[in-house]
Amino acid sequence: MSQRNFKIWRGDADGGEFKDYSVECGEGMVVLDAIHRIQTEHSGDLAVRWNCKAGKCGSCSMEIDGKPKLSCMTRLSDYQPEKTVTVQPIKAFPIIRDLVSDVSWNYEQNKRIHPFQPDESSSEKGLVMHQKDVDRVQEFRKCIECFLCQDVCHVLRDHEKHDEFVGPKFMIRLAGLEMHPADTADRIASIREDFGSGLCNITRCCTDVCPEHIVITDNAIIPLKERVVDRYYDPVAWLLGKLFGGRKKKPVDAIEPTKTIRV
Amino acid sequence: MGMNLSSDIQRIRHDVVVIGAGGAGLRAAIASSSRGLDTGVVCKSLLGKAHTVMAEGGCAAALGNADSRDNWKVHFRDTMRGGKFLNQWEMAELHAKHAPDEVKLLEQWGAVFDRTPEGLIGQRNFGGHRYPRLAHVGDRTGLEMIRTLQDHAIHQQGIQVHMECTALRIVMDGDKLAGVLAYWRDAGRFVLFECNAVILATGGGGKAWRITSNSWEYTGDGFDLAYKAGAELVNMEFTQFHPTGMVWPPSVRGILVTEGVRGDGGILLNSEGERFMFNYIPEKFAAETADSEEEAERWLAGDKNARRPPELLTRDVVARAITKEVQAGRGSPHGGVFLDIASRRPADVIRRKLPSMYHQFKELAEVDITKDAMEVGPTLHYFMGGIRVDSNTQMTRVPGLFACGECSGGMHGANRLGGNSLSDLLVFGMLAGNGAADYLDKLEATPQASSETVDAAIREATAPLNREEGPNPYLLHEELQDVMNNGVNIVRDKEGLESAIQSLDSLKQKASAVKAHGSSQYNPGWHEAISLSPLLITAESVARAALAREESRGAHTRIDFPGEQDRWQAVHVIISKSADGSMNVRQESAQAPPERLSEIAHSSLTDLEGGSA
Numbered sequence A: 001m002s003q004r005n006f007k008i009w010r011g012d013a014d015g016g017e018f019k020d021y022s023v024e025c026g027e028g029m030v031v032l033d034a035i036h037r038i039q040t041e042h043s044g045d046l047a048v049r050w051n052c053k054a055g056k057c058g059s060c061s062m063e064i065d066g067k068p069k070l071s072c073m074t075r076l077s078d079y080q081p082e083k084t085v086t087v088q089p090i091k092a093f094p095i096i097r098d099l100v101s102d103v104s105w106n107y108e109q110n111k112r113i114h115p116f117q118p119d120e121s122s123s124e125k126g127l128v129m130h131q132k133d134v135d136r137v138q139e140f141r142k143c144i145e146c147f148l149c150q151d152v153c154h155v156l157r158d159h160e161k162h163d164e165f166v167g168p169k170f171m172i173r174l175a176g177l178e179m180h181p182a183d184t185a186d187r188i189a190s191i192r193e194d195f196g197s198g199l200c201n202i203t204r205c206c207t208d209v210c211p212e213h214i215v216i217t218d219n220a221i222i223p224l225k226e227r228v229v230d231r232y233y234d235p236v237a238w239l240l241g242k243l244f245g246g247r248k249k250k251p252v253d254a255i256e257p258t259k260t261i262r263v
Numbered sequence B: 001m002g003m004n005l006s007s008d009i010q011r012i013r014h015d016v017v018v019i020g021a022g023g024a025g026l027r028a029a030i031a032s033s034s035r036g037l038d039t040g041v042v043c044k045s046l047l048g049k050a051h052t053v054m055a056e057g058g059c060a061a062a063l064g065n066a067d068s069r070d071n072w073k074v075h076f077r078d079t080m081r082g083g084k085f086l087n088q089w090e091m092a093e094l095h096a097k098h099a100p101d102e103v104k105l106l107e108q109w110g111a112v113f114d115r116t117p118e119g120l121i122g123q124r125n126f127g128g129h130r131y132p133r134l135a136h137v138g139d140r141t142g143l144e145m146i147r148t149l150q151d152h153a154i155h156q157q158g159i160q161v162h163m164e165c166t167a168l169r170i171v172m173d174g175d176k177l178a179g180v181l182a183y184w185r186d187a188g189r190f191v192l193f194e195c196n197a198v199i200l201a202t203g204g205g206g207k208a209w210r211i212t213s214n215s216w217e218y219t220g221d222g223f224d225l226a227y228k229a230g231a232e233l234v235n236m237e238f239t240q241f242h243p244t245g246m247v248w249p250p251s252v253r254g255i256l257v258t259e260g261v262r263g264d265g266g267i268l269l270n271s272e273g274e275r276f277m278f279n280y281i282p283e284k285f286a287a288e289t290a291d292s293e294e295e296a297e298r299w300l301a302g303d304k305n306a307r308r309p310p311e312l313l314t315r316d317v318v319a320r321a322i323t324k325e326v327q328a329g330r331g332s333p334h335g336g337v338f339l340d341i342a343s344r345r346p347a348d349v350i351r352r353k354l355p356s357m358y359h360q361f362k363e364l365a366e367v368d369i370t371k372d373a374m375e376v377g378p379t380l381h382y383f384m385g386g387i388r389v390d391s392n393t394q395m396t397r398v399p400g401l402f403a404c405g406e407c408s409g410g411m412h413g414a415n416r417l418g419g420n421s422l423s424d425l426l427v428f429g430m431l432a433g434n435g436a437a438d439y440l441d442k443l444e445a446t447p448q449a450s451s452e453t454v455d456a457a458i459r460e461a462t463a464p465l466n467r468e469e470g471p472n473p474y475l476l477h478e479e480l481q482d483v484m485n486n487g488v489n490i491v492r493d494k495e496g497l498e499s500a501i502q503s504l505d506s507l508k509q510k511a512s513a514v515k516a517h518g519s520s521q522y523n524p525g526w527h528e529a530i531s532l533s534p535l536l537i538t539a540e541s542v543a544r545a546a547l548a549r550e551e552s553r554g555a556h557t558r559i560d561f562p563g564e565q566d567r568w569q570a571v572h573v574i575i576s577k578s579a580d581g582s583m584n585v586r587q588e589s590a591q592a593p594p595e596r597l598s599e600i601a602h603s604s605l606t607d608l609e610g611g612s613a
Ligand SMILES: Cc1cc2nc3c(=O)[nH]c(=O)nc-3n(C[C@H](O)[C@H](O)[C@H](O)COP(=O)(O)OP(=O)(O)OC[C@H]3O[C@@H](n4cnc5c(N)ncnc54)[C@H](O)[C@@H]3O)c2cc1C
Pocket: B019, B020, B021, B022, B023, B024, B025, B042, B043, B044, B045, B050, B051, B052, B053, B054, B055, B056, B057, B058, B059, B060, B141, B142, B165, B166, B167, B168, B201, B202, B203, B204, B213, B214, B217, B221, B222, B256, B381, B382, B404, B405, B406, B407, B418, B419, B420, B421, B422, B423, B425
């Protein structure tokens, strides 16, 4: 056990400031443990989100010494004991209170994406798909919706182009649907027009922070960009592909969001 | 904050309100909205963060993809045997019959399970299941399930999700349900959902214990909501201690280590390096369990004639065995035993089959599970008991109040098999959604919410904020956890249970005087204060039911009453709220099982294979 110092952002939409706290920390403790100790001992109303405490639910995202992280998976032993650890909410979204931000925009984006639309091939035994054909889709489906990638993407964070770009998290959602062996919807046009694939300039910051190690940029965004390019700049090849066994048949648009999720 | 009276409170009207957005709640909402009902879904956390997201190992369904001898009857038989025949028979039947179709429906909604070499949904071995039966995605099956349901539900006509909103009280009109009072976490404002049917899908109450795999949400709210509305709780004494939780470091104590580790070949060792589970094979399972390491090895290698290794006995058996080894001084350095997969499977297979376990140990315990053994010990994991419902409609005895998923009781009897929860959520979520729709079809008048209940509940909820001073809700919660970990743990006796009940009584007094500092705006201290009441109802009901059942069966172990007693074979312990507000405990004889089912449950395996019985 040793005493450790923290600077934690306290406040709400109207503003706030960093406050200093000091608590006993023991072996194996993560940042979230320290926050809980602060709640119990000093400040019962310190607002924070968490659920699984094992890196599985993506609730506890925050910025620790300036880096977007899951606080339940960030060990205090990674920081020098005498140094103060600074904790603040993720920045790309409006603050509700303390370490909690309003991430409802993300839920609205998901609603705009045309859902899975399976072909008719399912039999009594379900779909026949081979493991090698679903490996990539499964990579994207590991996403725990922590929104850390959204937080670091400069298109959202610095340029605030929330109206034009859905962000890396939903590029992998789109990629997961587009690459699903049994999906029939064709979202390529809307990936460019509605979801703004062109705005990503492949900085790879999203890939670097993903706690699930999803290779967002290279495995999802770049292949989607290539599909868009094929469609728009090589339409003959696309048409041929469509005539000769192309699977995707139905072009679909983004879905007009209706406000049915409330935070 | 000012008094928020029912007259000027926010009101939202739905046909049905589902409380909970885990697998059960989302499946129920999809079912009820498919019947044309305007369905509200209320959940304490953000959408997609419910406990279901944490489920690892898989979802049990007799698809017969990995072993064609499997069928619903074998699954039903395994479930009844695992539950020590205390299960509600028709529920176990419905579950086994519907699970395969529900899993295939998930696939149609976009779920991508791991595949067999033939390209079908893959299935893995788990404790108590005769055949490889769990549809899975590595060790993140719950994530796949909740995401699929979530993505499907948000595009479903008629579903509206209310996130970070906590239900406080069911509101009645006479004997019929008329709504539910809740508050928004962000601003702390109250809202009255006016509706004529509520489906509870709130999960369990593991946060009443200190060592648990459960998250902050598991404060037993559904038990409390149902109990206060007049519904019954059944067999609350059956709380499952999962044999393998992390034990080190202290801050992660209790976090789950999936049974998939053992399903994929992991073995349990004591400090002497002995594979001790061979010493704990119960007579009833001896015929179906390997009796030598050599046979267990053949099973792992895929020999269909070899019997299953004893590490895959039901959870109650394994958890008790670990407790005994530790008590006998043969534990690991931090008070658990060793779980070894490193010496059993190549590193790349471990990383592929158990990626999140690999990650979890690496990051949180600095253990590389492809090289070293894990240290594990029992952790409070699951409630077999819960809100009592009708097997077919999922309705409680309160007209209009339904329950499904972990918060409901009956399906799993005295012990749940791993993987049978995820399938339970799907099957009974679907049935509850339909049950609510059928109820509303027949309902004639529209019940109206009574304002007295609403006002009283608001006053009670705001009291901790308005008080000048009082005990710290966090510390009180810790006290409660100690009471349960000491007196109502994996091994119980009369003395310990009675003293726990006494301690709970005095905690009740303190809880009614707690102080939450700060405002009502996103204030976890206040939420903690509010959840003390459901935690205490949950804790008391488990303790009282455990005191009543004078035998050891499944997950309930009484050292003063060892072994299963015939007298208790068909007895349910029922809890309800008496008119004077105290907790009523009574014993009720179970109905005799339908003959078709008891025949299957007692058949030999060879009769059932290929579905011939
Ligand atoms: C780590 C772990 C691993 C597991 N692995 C497996 C496995 O491999 N296979 C298996 O079959 N089972 C497994 N289980 C068990 C299984 O995951 C759970 O039993 C199941 O997910 C419960 O689902 P549910 O829908 O009933 O509730 P949950 O998914 O827990 O959802 C409860 C919902 O109710 C909401 N809620 C609660 N109270 C209120 C309130 N007052 N107001 C509003 N909303 C409320 C919550 O916000 C949440 O949305 C595991 C459990 C854990 C903890």
